[in-house]
Amino acid sequence: MFDFLSTNSFLIAQIGIVVVIWIALQLSAAVMVYAERKVAAYLQQRVGPTRVGYAGLLQPIADVVKLLLKEELRPAAADPILFYLAPIISATAAFAAFAVVPFGGSTTLLGLLTEPLPLHVADVNVAILVVFAITSMGVYGIVLAGWSSNSKYSLLGGLRSSAQMISYELSYGMALAAVLVLANSMSLRDIVNAQSGSLFGIPQFRWFLFFQPIGFLIFFTAGIAETNRAPFDFPEAEQELVAGYHTEYSSMSFGLFFLAEYINMVTVSAVATDLYLGGWWLPLVPESWGWLAFLAKISVLLFFYIWMRWSLPRYRYDQLMAFGWKVLLPVSVLNLIATAAGVLYFGL
């Protein structure tokens, strides 16, 4: 038994990472629910949840228990197979996308392992495309939920979602391409390591954010649209569509959509951190503690998400389409051309 442990410690650590990521993603959703309620409350001069646990810290757990105990309902006219398949697709895609996102440098776990272990679930040399592919699969969860519910509000939500995703994926991809040109690689780990050089005389500070400020704005805006968050939350616009694509869902099937939305936010923030904010590189922080820096950067981006939701009103639907096709897409194409020219003529 102990022989097995010592000879296969690397494999066990690798499996450990998978389990840790799986649990951490679920916990991140719980933390986000709490953060969202608290931040929203403070933005509106309330105090938010305070009753369950210290300062309301156990509120998300109470929420989950409530969801689990609710009755599972299905409209009589709904499509029985697709109605249950839709939330599963959403949640699976959300979890799977994180599999190729590296979140730290190599570590030996304080000397427990003989060789350093790189912190990621899988290192694929086209990682960034894999994230892109899996997120594009996640749309089906929402679209099918909208269609299979056989309700007009759900259907409108699903239709809006598919149109919105197609419109914003283009700008998303174009913003990405500029980073790929800068880093000369499609592997997320290579892209992060390309940002470890020094800038303004500060080591580990050559973040692509400083070369791609416009690209970062485009990427994050499109990311908000992709995750259906306010001000782009049209698929579930409460004032117009009751609850949009998940109007007819109850209990944990609704919970899965909820989970998927928060995990998608975490993934978009993690990818944005890897692409633009130097991943786990932070001045003065050694590589083995980089994952803490990574966590801190993600938290800042996630706070931005919440901040934005409670500060900005929703756009009109035609404004969203016009903005995506007539502003975001041309700007992102110009950004790509400018970046390519910069790399070619100035060797950025």
Place this chain on the structure above:
Amino acid sequence: MLFYFFAALAIVASLLVIAQRNPVYSVLLLILSFGALSGLYVLLDAPFVATIQIIVYAGAIMVLFLFVVMLLNAPHEETDFDERTHPMLRPGPMRFGAVLALGLIAELAWALARSAPRSTFSNAPITSVAAIGRLLFTDYAFQFEVTSVLILVAMVGAVVMARREDHGAKR
């Protein structure tokens, strides 16, 4: 082993696509079939082509398909002819489709018979993105550009067809 799994999945899913009455299920099964194809590309050591297959076909094009199917909201295919009639005696579009299908089969048979002995297209397998890019913009530059012109024509055509209805209407 995995090859047979993905190949069988692709074939079964494709067959089920035409066997479905509900177009939404057809679309979903087609996505499954694309996914299986992508698995085959991974087995062929072409992860780039595999992900592009998912992004372009399963991700972008099929979302549009699903969008259209949902907008038309056609839960079942309409069959306005007698089920028992012989396929060749059914009305126009079906007969045309049968002719096209026969043409495709003939073409496939011809192509397979012609190039059967060669299993690889070049000496070295093209796996890296850089290699694919270099080939596209040097050896296959002409075909690449012609394809883009073709897509441009299709786009212009689509815009013209969509615009035509607006002629009389006030803006």
